[in-house]
Amino acid sequence: MSCDVGLYGLAVMGQNFALNMAEHGFTVAVCNRSPGKVDDTVERAKGEGNLPLLGFKDPKDFVQALKRPRRIVILVQAGKPVDDTIAHLSGFLEAGDLIVDGGNEWFPNSQRRAELLRPKGILFMGMGISGGEEGARKGPSLMPGGEPGAYELMEPIITKCAAQVDDGPCTFNIGPVGSGNYVKMVHNGIEYGDMQMIAETYDLLKQLGGLTNAELATTFTSWNETELASFLIEITGIIFTKADDQGAPGELVDYILDKTGMKGTGRWTIQEAAERNSPACVMAAALDARYISARKDERVAAEAILKGPTDPTPAVDKAAFVADVRAALFCSKVVSYAQGMNLIRSAGQELGWPIDLAECARIWKGGCIIRAAFLDDIKKAFQQNPALPNLLVDPYFSSMLNSRTAAWRRVVQLAVVSGIAAPAISAALAYFDSYRRGSLPANLTQAQRDFFGGHSYQRTDRDGVFHCEWTSAHKAIGNIAERT
Ligand code: 6PG
Numbered sequence: 001m002s003c004d005v006g007l008y009g010l011a012v013m014g015q016n017f018a019l020n021m022a023e024h025g026f027t028v029a030v031c032n033r034s035p036g037k038v039d040d041t042v043e044r045a046k047g048e049g050n051l052p053l054l055g056f057k058d059p060k061d062f063v064q065a066l067k068r069p070r071r072i073v074i075l076v077q078a079g080k081p082v083d084d085t086i087a088h089l090s091g092f093l094e095a096g097d098l099i100v101d102g103g104n105e106w107f108p109n110s111q112r113r114a115e116l117l118r119p120k121g122i123l124f125m126g127m128g129i130s131g132g133e134e135g136a137r138k139g140p141s142l143m144p145g146g147e148p149g150a151y152e153l154m155e156p157i158i159t160k161c162a163a164q165v166d167d168g169p170c171t172f173n174i175g176p177v178g179s180g181n182y183v184k185m186v187h188n189g190i191e192y193g194d195m196q197m198i199a200e201t202y203d204l205l206k207q208l209g210g211l212t213n214a215e216l217a218t219t220f221t222s223w224n225e226t227e228l229a230s231f232l233i234e235i236t237g238i239i240f241t242k243a244d245d246q247g248a249p250g251e252l253v254d255y256i257l258d259k260t261g262m263k264g265t266g267r268w269t270i271q272e273a274a275e276r277n278s279p280a281c282v283m284a285a286a287l288d289a290r291y292i293s294a295r296k297d298e299r300v301a302a303e304a305i306l307k308g309p310t311d312p313t314p315a316v317d318k319a320a321f322v323a324d325v326r327a328a329l330f331c332s333k334v335v336s337y338a339q340g341m342n343l344i345r346s347a348g349q350e351l352g353w354p355i356d357l358a359e360c361a362r363i364w365k366g367g368c369i370i371r372a373a374f375l376d377d378i379k380k381a382f383q384q385n386p387a388l389p390n391l392l393v394d395p396y397f398s399s400m401l402n403s404r405t406a407a408w409r410r411v412v413q414l415a416v417v418s419g420i421a422a423p424a425i426s427a428a429l430a431y432f433d434s435y436r437r438g439s440l441p442a443n444l445t446q447a448q449r450d451f452f453g454g455h456s457y458q459r460t461d462r463d464g465v466f467h468c469e470w471t472s473a474h475k476a477i478g479n480i481a482e483r484t
Helices: 012-023 036-047 059-064 080-090 107-120 132-138 150-161 179-207 213-223 231-239 265-275 281-294 296-303 318-351 357-363 375-384 395-402 405-418 423-435 442-453 471-477
Strands: 005-008 028-031 053-056 071-074 098-101 123-130 141-146
Touching (some): 005 012, 005 059, 012 028, 028 036, 036 053, 098 141, 107 123, 123 150, 141 150, 141 357, 265 281, 318 357, 318 375, 318 395, 318 423, 357 375
Parallel strands (some): 071 098
């Protein structure tokens, strides 16, 4: 009964998070299904400064080594392995103990697990962890959502182990079970969007601007000193400098197959956005781009059949084009984060989670994959006005967008004319152009719905619900089959 916290599941994330907790002075008990990893972790703890970490090969001994109420973080593969681990460990637990699942999990699974454990008085928390291997070891962004009392049990540990930024640790009590998983899921959707938009800028700068890898490296590195400053921009700059590691001439990036893999959290975000009637076109474009990339053989075959523009590619002024692309990327990012924030809010309203959006932006400022300087401005926007309907209409962001739309349009126009797909950046601009218009062509869609289905419509000039007899127009059209 001497350890402060337990960690079960010693793959990369588990090992590193266990060492992180130990480094912050907590005595950590570790356990794993295959015992070899227990020895590895104990060795690492010794090697990294004799950290207070004890290894256990028997789950019962592991549980019994913990101070009560017990706190156990599990980091095993999402889905069935989590269920199996909970079933196994909960046999040794008592009322008041807490299990924290730190994996990328589909939020209803966390809700189901919490319900299962509730009759036994065992608390449950789903906690998204972002930052990969390095984040887990040195300070990740932690997104916890748990049963009442669960956060208080974890707070002393997670506020110390999370990344620290100027306004505190990158964690807060997001809300009930499922809400932490949800915020992490949206984080990953935004991650997909950011990565796709950066890939599009790379394509445009290379194909239209003619930038070499060295110039791309300089461009992204210099962008990291601007309003685009972020982890993903920083690593992109580094990627372009990396020489091939197999001895081929040039940079490694040029030898990597253009097929994107994924574990699926981005897909969940889009499923959820549809469920909540919440526009998420940037993340959806990013997801589609991954699906299209996976169809390499089809694309290679189609290349010989389908034609691009026949007009010559317009010449561009390199420096001016780089500046335009930078503006287009920034504007598109704002749209994507606005959509992500709105999705969190919609889900929160429907599921009874009053999630603090300013705090979500704050805890993404450090540790996580989408960490970016402009998250501080997003935090301020929601702090100033928690009911802000959309980040786009915040005074700071609207002025940033309005001063960059000309550049954004030039980039999308050039991409279209040149036949270079920029689906996420174009979708972001289309969203901006829809959102900023007081009237849209949806009146016609409503007329059609009423015409063929009697679905009714509202009018702009009087209250009420209307249905029109469109029959005479219908007769005028006649039978399409007869006319053709
Ligand atoms: C993080 C990441 C991480 C995710 C990978 C891979 O926040 O540290 O989001 O959780 O698993 O980025 O995601 P895909 O395989 O779906 O691209």
